[in-house]
Amino acid sequence: MATLSARDAWLATQNRNGSPHLVPIWFVAQEPDSIWIATGLNSAKVANIRNNSRVSIGFPAEGDNGGDAVAIGVATLHEEAPADVLSLFVSKYQWHPGPEPDADIGELLFINIATQRWMMGSPASNE
Numbered sequence: 001m002a003t004l005s006a007r008d009a010w011l012a013t014q015n016r017n018g019s020p021h022l023v024p025i026w027f028v029a030q031e032p033d034s035i036w037i038a039t040g041l042n043s044a045k046v047a048n049i050r051n052n053s054r055v056s057i058g059f060p061a062e063g064d065n066g067g068d069a070v071a072i073g074v075a076t077l078h079e080e081a082p083a084d085v086l087s088l089f090v091s092k093y094q095w096h097p098g099p100e101p102d103a104d105i106g107e108l109l110f111i112n113i114a115t116q117r118w119m120m121g122s123p124a125s126n127e
Helices: 044-051 083-093
Strands: 010-015 020-026 028-031 034-040 052-060 069-078 108-119
Touching: 010 044, 020 034, 020 044, 020 083, 028 083, 034 044, 034 083, 044 069, 044 108, 052 108
Parallel strands: none
Antiparallel strands: 010 020, 010 052, 028 034, 034 108, 052 069, 069 108
8 A cells, every 4th residue: 555655645625615625634544445634623624524524635656656546535533543543643653643632733633534436546556
C-alpha cells in the first residue's frame, strides 16, 4: 500500500453552502477501506461531516508507480480511536493523539473514512 504510506493527504468535505472544503491532513490506515484522521473537535471538517458524511480523500503518489489516488467514502466521527490506530499515529508521526487535548488543536475527535471506491489509482502497491 505505497499510496497509503504517504505522509500527508488532502480531505475534501462540503461546507453548508455547498462549496468544497479541501484541507491537508495527517492520516493512518491499516487497510485501504478504513482511513483514520485525528482533528480538532471544532474544526470545519468536523462540522461539515456532521452535516454531510460523504467525503473524498486524495493521496500523492510518493513513489507509487500507479500515481496519485483518490478515495470516495463515508466518514464517521468517534470520540476515541482503537489502540492500534493510536499506535499507527505514533509510528508514523511521533504523535499520540489524545486523550488529553492537543496543545495546538485543543480537544480531539477522530474521523474514520470507510472507502467505497477508488478513483485515479489504487490503494495497492505496484512494487
